[in-house]
Amino acid sequence: MGTSKLGGYMKIVLPILLGTAIYAFGLLYFIIPNQLMEGGVTGVTILLKYAFGISPSISNLVLNIPLFLLGWRILGGRQIIYTGIGIGSLSFFLWIFEKMMESGWIKTFATDYILASLYAGVTLGAGLGIVFRFGGTTGGSDIVARILGKKYGFSMGQIILTIDVIIIGLSLFYVAIENILYTLVAVFIASRVIDFIQEGAYAAKAFTIISDRAPEIADTITKEMDRGVTLIPAIGAYSKQAKHMAYCVVSRTEIRRLNGIAKSIDPRAFIIISDVHDVHGEGFRED
Structure with a gap:
């Protein structure tokens, strides 16, 4: 592989790594400590964390394998490679931040539900927006959103919002209604930030x-x-x-x-x- 070609790949891979790092931080720093929720497969991993204490870094990787194979068939080779990078790097950064929090290097944010939902929406939306903008996904419902966006031209943020509302609605059996309401605020803000980054800052x-x-x-x-x-x-x-x-x-x-x-x-x-x-x-x- 030539130097210029490698440089072109790195211009895509590095932003995807940055986006998944921001997203993982938002999940572990704002969402989980405040018993909030997320949509899609990420929401399932959070429920598994709440119910059984299973590490999100592990459940995220396991649950995304079937969707990754589906995406390989529909989205095409290069695009699904970036999706695989997104899935793997998200699990990696979730593991890294988990260890940092366990060791006390990072203190969790669990004092104000309003601030937590606002900051969660910004960090999660910024992370996903960067990943989407450079052609990757973090797996789960992101793969479904990219497929629908490719086929029908729907906004990525709108698709993610719809899927998330459905998944979060199902989580009412496990999470308090007050936390779900705060979660909807975070989800709405995240969808706006995703569209903002997708469409361009200018x-x-x-x-x-x-x-x-x-x-x-x-x-x-x-x-x-x-x-x-x-x-x-x-x-x-x-x-x-x-x-x-x-x-x-x-x-x-x-x-x-x-x-x-x-x-x-x-x-x-x-x-x-x-x-x-x-x-x-x-x-x-x-x-």
Whole structure:
């Protein structure tokens, strides 16, 4: 394997390791000490910990083997390799943090359910979001979520939220209702953080301007804002007249300025503003 190819693999593997480390820390530092829950296979491992004292590092590895084999058939070779790395590294970091807590190197956080659920949501969501963004999973329901996302285009966060709510609902037989309610807060926050990381930290706004004076608006935006604009030919469905649409992506701080330019040139301009995420290219994020 060449140096450049190895470097490419490491750029994927290292973030997956970081993500599973954050996720494992959130489970052992915020979830388990406060008798909270999680969804999917991870939720089952936590229930086994509560009921029988079985180490999550062991049960996570054992329960994920069948799902790993299923993922191998559906997701493909390279992707499932990253999933295997995610499963193995999660069990490894769970074991590491367990030993650190047993030795007293890390003190558990078990004082405030509200703070615990908030921090659990952030850490678990950040960990999973990083893993997902670089093509891995931590096994369990994550494999199911990635399969459904690949086939039907559903949001990873939405799929995880749905599966987690079902699993957590079943845990009512073992965990107090108050703890389940706090868990739902953590799950919701985690799903938002996952989507935030998946879509990209940099969010912008896309302007679609429909106007008879679209070329003039585009020229003004280019000169005054130094932003690229694309002119798209269009035909009015009612008037049957040819016109242009101007399409431009700007940062959030430039929304008011661009809107003012368009309205000053054509007060009757039809303007559509929509969210865009993870913007790459000149003037935004350069890869």
